[in-house]
Amino acid sequence: MNDFILNTEDREFRAEVRAFLQRELAPRAAAIENNEDWTAVKAVVRALGDAGYLTLMFPDLYRGALKSPGLTHATILSEEAARINYAFETTIATALSCAYPLHRYAQPAVRDRYLAGIVEGAQVGAICVTEPTVGSDSAGMQTTIEFDEASDEWVINGLKRFISNASVADTYIVYGISNSAAAPQKGMSAVVVPDATPGISFPRTYTFMGRRGCIVGEVAFENCRVPADHLLGRRDEGFRIMLGMFNFERVILGGSGLGVARSAFEIACRHCQQRLSFGQMLGSKQQIWGRIADMSCRIDAAELLTYRAAKLYDAGGLTPKELMKPASMAKLASTETANFCADATVQILGGEGLTKQYGRAEQIFRDARALPIVGGTSEMVRYLIASVDLPDIKLNL
Ligand SMILES: Cc1cc2nc3c(=O)[nH]c(=O)nc-3n(C[C@H](O)[C@H](O)[C@H](O)COP(=O)(O)OP(=O)(O)OC[C@H]3O[C@@H](n4cnc5c(N)ncnc54)[C@H](O)[C@@H]3O)c2cc1C
Structure with a gap:
């Protein structure tokens, strides 16, 4: 269909x-x-x-x-x-x-x-938002980006963590506070930092339960200097740039969740049409086909929300604020569906689902777990959705 x-x-x-x-x-x-x-x-x-x-x-x-x-x-x-x-x-x-x-x-x-x-795919980039003391609360970041009038340079100091492509990227987009007297939303800037800049270092690389092959680590900046023209947008405009990035990143993550969910679903469908249990196909058992129907339904719902958000974005005409809710719904539905399907598939495969010897179900289960955390957790995107639905009250974050 x-x-x-x-x-x-x-x-x-x-x-x-x-x-x-x-x-x-x-x-x-x-x-x-x-x-x-x-x-x-x-x-x-x-x-x-x-x-x-x-x-x-x-x-x-x-x-x-x-x-x-x-x-x-x-x-x-x-x-x-x-x-x-x-x-x-x-x-x-x-x-x-x-x-x-x-x-x-x-x-x-x-x-x-x-x-x-x-x-062109010749170089790799990295985005530096998250820090040891702030993840979801990105406005509370401690990294500073200060302008040095004498040298006409931006000076960056701080520590970022959980940065995808840390140490292997060629170019880092770094967010930090450029005006500590203002509210963070009005005092944040974004700069471009090439990898060979003196003062940049990579203290630690993490080992994750899944997503193997993807390098994630810390990026430290100590009096790291870039020329004045490496500022993105205007001074103190960083928060707005970051919000615009999150909208399309969340739709892309909707696509990722959908891909992970589908790969699990395909394995589950194949298995329950081949495996015999109590003399019949596993898929003929009500508890099993019920799970298949739930997976199928959730995948279609995630697909509709994800591509609705993508089409709204492409159509233009909506402000970043107006796109926030559909993008958040796409991310929430797809990434939660990826975990639902990964978990259900392991269960349908039984012991085989836990082993590397019987295919990718265990890998998908480990990989999927990151999806409701990266790019704004499920709790944070729920907040963004509900804040549109409940305009008359200030939600307590
Ligand atoms: C594999 C991986 C790759 C990543 N890549 C990048 C990257 O490239 N660049 C980058 O900048 N960051 C990156 N991140 C960081 C990611 O964006 C953060 O992990 C995420 O935003 C959550 O922040 P945190 O881990 O500090 O958790 P916290 O913010 O400490 O949250 C912990 C838990 O508490 C919940 N919580 C927090 N506040 C509230 C509240 N008010 N109400 C209810 N619940 C709340 C959260 O939803 C979460 O479940 C990556 C993370 C991972 C795991």
């Missing part, structure tokens, strides 16, 4: 990227998961760049066949990649999140210098 939100061009694009990822990502997925092979990740990023898929968000840069490239197509790409390997998909999401503020807010010379490498 065809969905009715995606049009013919979108569906043809899905077929195209699915074939591309089968060719480029699928043969490397085991090396990424088992050996955390960064060269395999980089090779696929490069192939994506060569094919032009990392410019999908930017119609003025895109040179492919689509009449209206945009977030819908980027979300399809995210979904199809996550269906094969969610850890790899992180590099797509980060590349787009990094390219977006460069494309939209960097001064022309800075944009030319840093954007091309990322969208």
